[in-house]
Amino acid sequence: SQQGEEDPQALSIQEGENATMNCSYKTSINNLQWYRQNSGRGLVHLILIRSNEREKHSGRLRVTLDTSKKSSSLLITASRAADTASYFCATDDGNNRLAFGKGNQVVVIP
Amino acid sequence: NAGVTQTPKFQVLKTGQSMTLQCAQDMNHNSMYWYRQDPGMGLRLIYYSASEGTTDKGEVPNGYNVSRLNKREFSLRLESAAPSQTSVYFCASSRAGTANYGYTFGSGTRLTVV
Numbered sequence: 001s002q003q004g005e006e007d008p009q010a011l012s013i014q015e016g017e018n019a020t021m022n023c024s025y026k027t028s029i030n031n032l033q034w035y036r037q038n039s040g041r042g043l044v045h046l047i048l049i050r051s052n053e054r055e056k057h058s059g060r061l062r063v064t065l066d067t068s069k070k071s072s073s074l075l076i077t078a079s080r081a082a083d084t085a086s087y088f089c090a091t092d093d094g095n096n097r098l099a100f101g102k103g104n105q106v107v108v109i110p
Numbered sequence: 111n112a113g114v115t116q117t118p119k120f121q122v123l124k125t126g127q128s129m130t131l132q133c134a135q136d137m138n139h140n141s142m143y144w145y146r147q148d149p150g151m152g153l154r155l156i157y158y159s160a161s162e163g164t165t166d167k168g169e170v171p172n173g174y175n176v177s178r179l180n181k182r183e184f185s186l187r188l189e190s191a192a193p194s195q196t197s198v199y200f201c202a203s204s205r206a207g208t209a210n211y212g213y214t215f216g217s218g219t220r221l222t223v224v
Binding site: 102 | 168200210215
């Protein structure tokens with residue numbers, strides 16, 4: 001079964017706006033990761049947040065993690081057309097493998 | 111460029127045919143993974159190899175076999191292809207499991223079984 005579930009499933013925004021997407025999961029985790037997938041390509045690792053961390057930044061990306069609510073959010077600030085992609089959260093439950101959510105499609109309109 | 115290389119990129123099989131998907135990484139990673147991606151289903155783990163010499167089943171292993179040929183190569187075999195195996199297959203590698211490192215993905219193999 002899918003561990004991560006992203007919400008909303010599809011998002012369309014204007015260039016320059018912020019994009020926020022959420023991910024919920026069911027079991028306890030060691031860490032949570034976010035990936036980007038451009039159309040027809042493989043996934044690219046964006047950021048990893050450990051279970052004892054609450055917030056992490058990487059460039060225009062901001063990730064939060066709330067283990068009490070079993071949820072995470074990914075914020076992309078000042079979006080660009082190149083940010084158009086699908087975004088996946090993935091959870092590590094300590095079994096040496098990642099479980100991926102269904103993905104969140106983001107379209108940034110120039 | 112360093113990374114994960116998958117071959118072939120596209121393949122069409124007839125039901126019942128067999129084939130092997132190849133994956134190689136040149137980053138000296140210990141762990142390797144095979145996922146399939148279907149519309150609306152996200153990525154589902156087929157098999158993985160935590161280290162050279164070990165393989166384990168993932169979420170959807172039925173109809174597949176794997177071989178960790180050496181530290182660099184991890185192949186996925188379909189012995190008797192079925193239309194339900196039509197999918198995009200991704201190989202990934204990681205330095206050492208998932209604790210502190212992300213995965214590096216290949217560009218995928220798009221497989222159609224008719």
